[in-house]
Amino acid sequence: MYLSRRDEKTLEGEFGKGNQKAMEILLALGEIYGADRLIEIKSAQLSGVSYKTMGEYGLEFLEEFSRECKVKIKTFLNPCGMDRVRWREMGIDEEFAKKQRRLINAYLQMGVEPTLTCTPYYFYEPEFKEHLAWAESSAVIYVNSIFGARTNREAGPSALAAAVIGKTPNYGLHLKENRKAQILVEVKTKLKGSDFGALGYLVGREIGSKIPYFKGFRAKKDELKALGAALAASGAVPMFHLERTTPEWRKAISDVEVLKIERDEIESVYRELNTASDAELIALGCPHCSLKEIKKIAEILDERKNFEKELWVCTSKFIHEKAKELGYVDIIERFGVVLCDTCMVVSPIEGKFKSTGVNSGKAACYLPSFSKQKVVFGEIKKLLGEKI
Ligand code: F3S
Numbered sequence: 001m002y003l004s005r006r007d008e009k010t011l012e013g014e015f016g017k018g019n020q021k022a023m024e025i026l027l028a029l030g031e032i033y034g035a036d037r038l039i040e041i042k043s044a045q046l047s048g049v050s051y052k053t054m055g056e057y058g059l060e061f062l063e064e065f066s067r068e069c070k071v072k073i074k075t076f077l078n079p080c081g082m083d084r085v086r087w088r089e090m091g092i093d094e095e096f097a098k099k100q101r102r103l104i105n106a107y108l109q110m111g112v113e114p115t116l117t118c119t120p121y122y123f124y125e126p127e128f129k130e131h132l133a134w135a136e137s138s139a140v141i142y143v144n145s146i147f148g149a150r151t152n153r154e155a156g157p158s159a160l161a162a163a164v165i166g167k168t169p170n171y172g173l174h175l176k177e178n179r180k181a182q183i184l185v186e187v188k189t190k191l192k193g194s195d196f197g198a199l200g201y202l203v204g205r206e207i208g209s210k211i212p213y214f215k216g217f218r219a220k221k222d223e224l225k226a227l228g229a230a231l232a233a234s235g236a237v238p239m240f241h242l243e244r245t246t247p248e249w250r251k252a253i254s255d256v257e258v259l260k261i262e263r264d265e266i267e268s269v270y271r272e273l274n275t276a277s278d279a280e281l282i283a284l285g286c287p288h289c290s291l292k293e294i295k296k297i298a299e300i301l302d303e304r305k306n307f308e309k310e311l312w313v314c315t316s317k318f319i320h321e322k323a324k325e326l327g328y329v330d331i332i333e334r335f336g337v338v339l340c341d342t343c344m345v346v347s348p349i350e351g352k353f354k355s356t357g358v359n360s361g362k363a364a365c366y367l368p369s370f371s372k373q374k375v376v377f378g379e380i381k382k383l384l385g386e387k388i
Pocket of ligand 1: 078079118138229285286287288314342343344345346362363366
């Protein structure tokens with residue numbers, strides 16, 4: 001892989017140990033994947049933020065690394081293990097909170113923005129063809145597919161290295177020829193609400209890391225977000241095309257294998273993912289809620305007199321502020337809490353709950369293994385106790 005003179009100096013350690021380590025990671029990645037050079041990126045997004053997933057070793061590594069270098073570009077953070085203000089209400093213990101704060105502080109010391117969300121695209125819309133190095137799989141698939149931005153599915157360390165250097169190796173989805181569909185998915189049934197997550201779960205599991213081209217339905221952005229998150233969770237899908245919808249659909253497909261999805265297959269996902277008949281916690285916002293999703297939840301709840309279960313609605317600080325101004329947060333908080341900075345998967349809910357109700361295919365996929373939860377997976381209205 002070609003390196004500029006400055007990159008070589010970085011590799012030789014001229015700009016400190018942290019920069020040197022970061023360059024070593026990028027060089028190794030570039031050589032594994034046959035990249036010709038490093039390309040500049042506009043932003044990075046880092047995973048590995050919750051103390052639940054990072055643990056003691058991750059915390060120590062990061063604290064040491066944060067003393068050695070700073071990020072060079074706009075860099076966002078994924079959700080952490082708790083709402084930084086309301087962690088006590090979540091049942092988080094002091095020790096976890098202390099470690100979590102240390103982890104976030106290490107990132108802050110490097111100049112990372114404490115966005116703590118998996119949906120940074122609500123306040124930072126990448127341009128078509130803009131190169132990025134993002135790590136959160138649901139955000140990667142969203143920005144590749146919906147904005148036509150270009151990022152590989154980075155791991156925590158490679159996204160961090162890219163943030164420090166301001167560049168990433170030029171391979172994979174940074175190259176136009178690798179963004180074509182590898183499988184045509186014909187959807188033969190009508191989809192609504194949580195069906196998009198169910199479809200994503202089903203197709204992701206079937207196709208692994210291939211890029212699908214969907215036809216047979218139209219969808220709103222929130223539905224595409226749910227579809228993409230589940231595709232990237234049960235599989236490792238980095239982007240998708242949807243006929244007449246996503247920006248690169250026109251030249252995305254040639255002669256590829258075909259997968260047909262019928263209603264009974266979607267129904268089988270519900271049977272598989274539903275492992276409980278009732279849930280102690282209802283947790284919405286995976287990926288983090290958009291303003292429209294919060295509005296919808298508030299409208300459903302506004303009609304109700306009471307709601308017996310614990311209710312969490314997860315979103316970013318950015319969306320929370322807007323939802324607060326519009327009165328949606330106050331409505332929801334008559335029944336539950338609107339949490340920022342965290343989510344039901346990366347916070348240690350296993351210490352408090354045994355079963356969780358979600359409308360997200362991604363959360364339904366992760367909660368059993370990641371958080372030891374039995375799951376109720378279905379429509380928001382149903383989870384909130386309405387007859388549908
Ligand atoms: Fe986001 Fe947590 Fe889901 S990070 S995509 S809300 S698992």
